[in-house]
Amino acid sequence: MPDENGASSTQGPAGGGRPIPVERGGPGDERFNRIVLRPAPFAVRLVDEEGEPKEGVAYVLTTEDGTELSGETDAQGWIRRWDVPAGRVSVRIDDETLVVGDGEEG
Numbered sequence: 660m661p662d663e664n665g666a667s668s669t670q671g672p673a674g675g676g677r678p679i680p681v682e683r684g685g686p687g688d689e690r691f692n693r694i695v696l697r698p699a700p701f702a703v704r705l706v707d708e709e710g711e712p713k714e715g716v717a718y719v720l721t722t723e724d725g726t727e728l729s730g731e732t733d734a735q736g737w738i739r740r741w742d743v744p745a746g747r748v749s750v751r752i753d754d755e756t757l758v759v760g761d762g763e764e765g
Contacts, residue, residue, distance in 0.1 A: 701743035703750055703759060705736045712736025721749040 701720070705713040713736045720728040720738070723746040732738055738750070750757045 698741075698745075701738070701740045701748065701759075703738045703757075705732050705738070705752070716752060719751040721751065723747055 705716055707713055712734070713732055714734050716732045716736075718730060718732065718738055720740070720743060722728070722744055724744075728740065728742065730738065730740070748759050750759060
């Protein structure tokens with residue numbers, strides 16, 4: 660169903676996945692439609708022993724090429740970043756490091 664801007668989404672790849680945004684309209688053509696494919700963001704959620712989100716936790720991500728990206732978890736304990744390339748990423752929080760591999764979920 661289209662939103663207030665006329666955009667809608669369709670089901671992602673076969674077997675599930677994120678919905679794919681569909682943009683309506685275009686230069687000089689009201690009937691123009693195009694599907695915009697976007698890569699998924701890097702996402703890791705931090706929770707405590709009771710499963711409650713850990714808000715405001717400082718982290719440093721280190722990519723395979725050595726680039727360091729830092730920030731804090733959001734109110735739901737998530738680290739979500741669009742600027743992390745595919746590949747293995749080290750997540751450092753205080754003195755602990757977690758290595759997340761290509762496409763791993765958990």
